Amino acid sequence: GMGKTRLALQAAEQMVALPAADQPFRDGIFFVPLESVRDDEGLLTAVIGALTTQRSFPTQGDAAVAEQVIHFLRDKALLLVLDNFEHLLSAATLLSDLLLAAPQLKLLVTSRESLGLQEAWFYPVLGLAMTDGTAGDSRKKAENDAVRLFVQCARRTRLDFDVEKEREAVLRICTLVEGMPLAIELAAAWLNAMNCAQIAEEVTRGLDILTTRYQNIPPRQRSMRVVMEHSWALLTPVEREALAQLAIFRGPFSQEAAKRITNASLVILITLAEKALVRMTAAGYYQLHELTRQYAEEQLGDAVKVGLHDSHAHYYAELLERQRTYLFTNTVRQAWTTMGAELDNIRHAWLWLIEAAGAGSTDLPLPTLFRQMVEMLTAYHLYHLLWLPGQALFDQACRGLTAAGWADDGEQIDGETSRRAVLLRLQISAAQFQLEVGHYRASLASAEELLPACRQAGVVDDLFRCLLLYAHTQVRRGHRAEAIPAFEEALALAQHLPSPRYRAEALIGLGMIASADGRYAAAQEYYEQGLAVCQEMDYRPWIARIMTNLGFNHSRQEQP
Missing domain, CATH: 1.25.40.10 (Tetratricopeptide repeat domain)
Known part of the structure; x- marks a missing residue:
């Protein structure tokens, strides 16, 4: 829901638009959707399918599919955009093989989880820019990317939508979803049934408001709950337990707090960060996106939740006592x-x-x-x-x-x-x-x-x-x-x-x-x-x- 696919497509379009003399990918740029792919061979088949949209793909008799793809790409200067790779991480080493065999090949990969490859350059995609809404002129508060997207989506639902009349509520919605583009679009779609203040209030209560009935949106993006369920399904039982317990935190928390309150190790924090479920702040603290936190907290039993709250209160009371x-x-x-x-x-x-x-x-x-x-x-x-x-x-x-x-x-x-x-x-x-x-x-x-x-x-x-x-x-x-x-x-x-x-x-x-x-x-x-x-x-x-x-x-x- 952060717009990884859209960002990758925009990058590819900019490359396509370059003059021939400046074009680094003389053999083409190819988009490879991987949502329905389930294994290594399916990945290679998807790559072949994308390549054959613009040119014929020469087969080599009984040669393995991987060998055929490598042979074809060996002398090519092209870009492959591999979209939604997170469920194919076991095939990530295949990407290394392709890059080693084809020196002029470049891969732009979108994934909810780090590929774990030495060759990879990791670029986290965060929410749209926005102000914190705590200071400054209220008109300037609305002049940020998150609010602009909300207004754009709102006017598809209500042509007469006037951000001036609901600016503070719009900013609150964007803040609650931390600038997540998909969540902003889903929230704005409810303007035909409620005003912005009501939408904001519903967002604070849980994920269920963030859904849409639009038919031309991929099923995996029609609700934030489906998005979260997909990420949850990719976790191991240990990772699920850790993420659910980390939902006890509000805002940034230290590694020490995570260890003391939830017994989450540094290794598990790093693992969840690589899966884009926990992020590290510039000050070295950890934080869950609020929508991720809401979903993860739903997975906790009542007794476990009370125990975590008690441990949380003990820890922060002791923290303040030390600061005295x-x-x-x-x-x-x-x-x-x-x-x-x-x-x-x-x-x-x-x-x-x-x-x-x-x-x-x-x-x-x-x-x-x-x-x-x-x-x-x-x-x-x-x-x-x-x-x-x-x-x-x-x-x-x-x-x-x-x-x-x-x-x-x-x-x-x-x-x-x-x-x-x-x-x-x-x-x-x-x-x-x-x-x-x-x-x-x-x-x-x-x-x-x-x-x-x-x-x-x-x-x-x-x-x-x-x-x-x-x-x-x-x-x-x-x-x-x-x-x-x-x-x-x-x-x-x-x-x-x-x-x-x-x-x-x-x-x-x-x-x-x-x-x-x-x-x-x-x-x-x-x-x-x-x-x-x-x-x-x-x-x-x-x-x-x-x-x-x-x-x-x-x-x-x-x-x-």
Whole structure:
């Protein structure tokens, strides 16, 4: 469905169109369809059949078919386009024999799987170019190859189709199918029955919408399900099991994640990549095409799927826990890079924890896993200004855990934390995103409600965060005087917390208020104390921040 055949034909047509003086294939260019061929001899027969469309093929009595083909091609300068070779890989060595015997022969082969030949140059055919739809002018988003193909196909079904009216839904369809040409054509064919938004919604539910009733389309391309079934049939049982289990991932995943969660070895990943069922990204991660992932996931039993989801959640919770060591250090970008590469999987693991909490019956240590994830998930979305996605993740978690009764469960688990305390921590993060998106009233109401609960829970770290939330909300509202006691209490709490960065946070807040109020000497003292703490930490971003604030404080005093 990626357009391999069409691309090969276009390449052949360009060769045919060359002037005679520049023509490298003086003896012709021949297209050899292999869909119905089943064995080596059938391959040779198909080649002979293609060659005889333009010239007679001299037979040599009782000589083997392979010998006759080699003898005929030996001195020929021609191109053979062998289409749909994936089910004939056992005959791939025959191609080597032909190339060795006929030095001027060239082969252009389309296949869903790598030929595994040393002579072959591998050219993966990916989806049509498209933007990610997350930034930029919306008109420019539609100006890409995938959307242009959709519009072209749509107007065959609805002559009056206006992409301007449904641009975002069209882009969503193209994104969901990752630019796959066949899937785009099949989706556009439904415009006589539903609009683009409805088509996009159906695509998210599965493959069955991607089918057509056109009579002149080859049967193997009339639905994405048939396409996927053909690829699935070519796999060994071990490969099928691995591919189905890899469907647990969303977006890119690392080799380590594949090994830990599904026990897929590097060899099996490479094998699936050679079959074009898994692709490697430029950053060295692996990824399944979304339609392949949907089909493969359908092959998993419910019990197996739950077990994989649990392993997936465990792995990514531990991954985020490991990234905490980079937070408030000069190497924090390593954590951002790691998390950014697998953010889809991190979010998916988070949503599975919420679902598991709602189900009520799970062996997962949910409070521990939420605790492992919450700090870095919050920090990543705040640092990268992903406030709305962050707010959505934490709002959903708070609703789900509240509905599951966590607000009423104060029993400590393993002597460390309770479900109620975990929910409080998530509610603090949710309120932080309320603050960043400008919902100051909601943020203040949340802080005022959470502060007594945090005091009662007795988790010093959470109380510190809630005090800062309250203080920063009051500052944003212009009520600096109300923020001072909260910053001062947070500063007092900081001595009971393990990292000096807590003290620095409170000092920076107090310094900003003092400077804004015209208490420049007090501001300087707060900043200098905070600077000493950050220099002790050797945390350059905050050192630069405090020195900048000191400069502004001095300029306000009109001091040199």
